Amino acid sequence: MNQNKHKGLALTLLAVSQLILALDYTIIFVALPSIAAALGFTANNLQGVVSAYSLAYGGFLLIGGRLSDLLGRRRMFIIAMSLFGIGSLLGGLSNSQLMLISARGLQGLGGALLSPATLSLIISNFEEGAERNRALGIWAAMGGVGMSLGLLLGGVLTSYIGWESTLFVNVPIAILVIILSPIALIEIKTSSNTRHYDIAGALSITLGMILIVYYIIQAPVAGWLNSSTVIPGIIGIVLLLLFIVIEKHTQEPLIPFRLLRIRSLTGAAITAALFSASFGTLYYFLTLYTQEVLHYSALQSGLSFLPLTISAFLGAKLINKLAKTIGIAGTIASGMALGVIGFILLTHLSMSGSAFEMIPGEIIIGIGQALVFTSMYIAASSGIDIKEQGMASAIVSTGQQIGGAVGLAIIMAIISASLGTNGALETMKTLDIIQAIHMAFKINAVIALIGIIVSFKALKKRKSISLFTESTAI
DSSP states (O other), X not given: OOOOSOHHHHHHHHHHHHHHHHHHHHHHHHHHHHHHHHHTOOTTTTXXXXXXXXXXXXXXXXXXXXXXXXXXXXXXXXXXXHHHHHHHHHHHHOOSHHHHHHHHHHHHHHHHHHHHHHHHHHHHHSOTTHHHHXXXXXXXXXXXXXXXXXXXXXXXXXXXXXTTHHHHTHHHHHXXXXXXXXXXXXXXXXXXXXXXXXXXXXXXXXXXXXXXXXXXXXXXXXXXXXXXXXXXXXXXXXXXXXXXXXXXXXXXXXXXXXXXXOHHHHHHHHHHHHHXXXXXXXXHHHHHIIIIISOOOHHHHHHXXXXXXXXXXXXXXXXXXXXXXHHHHHHHHHHHHHHHHXXXXXXXXXXXXXXXXXXXXXXXXXXXXXXXXXXXXXXXXXXXOGGGHHHHHHHHHHHHHHHHHHHHHHHHHHHHHHHTOOSOGGGSOHHHHHHHHHHHHHHHHHHHHXXXXXXXXHHOOSGGGXXXXXXXXX
């Protein structure tokens, strides 16, 4: 039993950390045109601002989970938050493209180390049962709310202060969290005497993931069979195969493959991938619609996402009752179903319309987003030993990260093949852009539909899957 006397403060720190991780995923989208104008980015290399974060985040997640389990969750939490804060500070101070892209990579590294540590600290700082369930619900809800809040906050900050503020906003938060963490969070780490870090496995999986994510991100622009993308992609696959061989012959593997036989964990990872491929790519295309079709300013664009933010917050309040009534699988399926409906509504956005056309779809999707995001992480923590919660969290987060990259790449590939574009939607005519956006939302609806099936097939089991033993308010 843990004896944490500062559980309220601990939950606040962990929830805020999850909020800025999710927020940072989308806050940069609205600021991209201002960044391009300030630092001279072209339409093609502007993708590097987003990709640098995704590459580092996706590549280092698994090693982040392992380090969290071995070195201690609180220690890794503080180290990771420091890296995230430094990356944010350097990003805001950037006066060149290289400096900004490098800073975004450092942010991604911090995020990759931070994400597994936060969920592990929830498990270790709160007693199993209603207390932990409430903490998990609040923590995960901040992720769902943060994704939509990022677009709103990004628009406001970019318009009134400047694009740099979308990065600077993380710095004071990071400093405050670092100062309070030793007071509010109790430490926990594995009791292993060997502390085997599986360096060979860590290097192969990290480099392999980085190269594969690079291929997925760059292929729609450079070409799926272009040597500049294919060669790194092939090397990445070879490194992943090498990783499997290494893991089978090491005493303390980076990823114990037995974890992948836990249905709730693999189901949560697959759900996370489908969630990110559908709900996660929504923000790119809605931003494209408001800025390239409606020609909104950064502020107007950000404000147009307010219904999405509010509905995500309200959706988080429904999770406890739904989980008790229909279970975690049913809650995830309900969220995915709302996504299907919302995406279909968004396929009717017009060239001469306004942000008001977005509201019905945004509200429905926002509620669904909160239900899925929160529930998939609750499912992931079910049945996992406390000593391996860091790795379990990393596996689900990796599914989410890869799902978003693959989802966007597939959508862009289908759009390019159908409309004969080169992937740079911003250079297309308005009619083609709106057709591409409609197509994207149709694909999102199909992916969310698959998510409904997966949630029942992979996560539906005995009634005890519902971790909510009593009603708690988020």
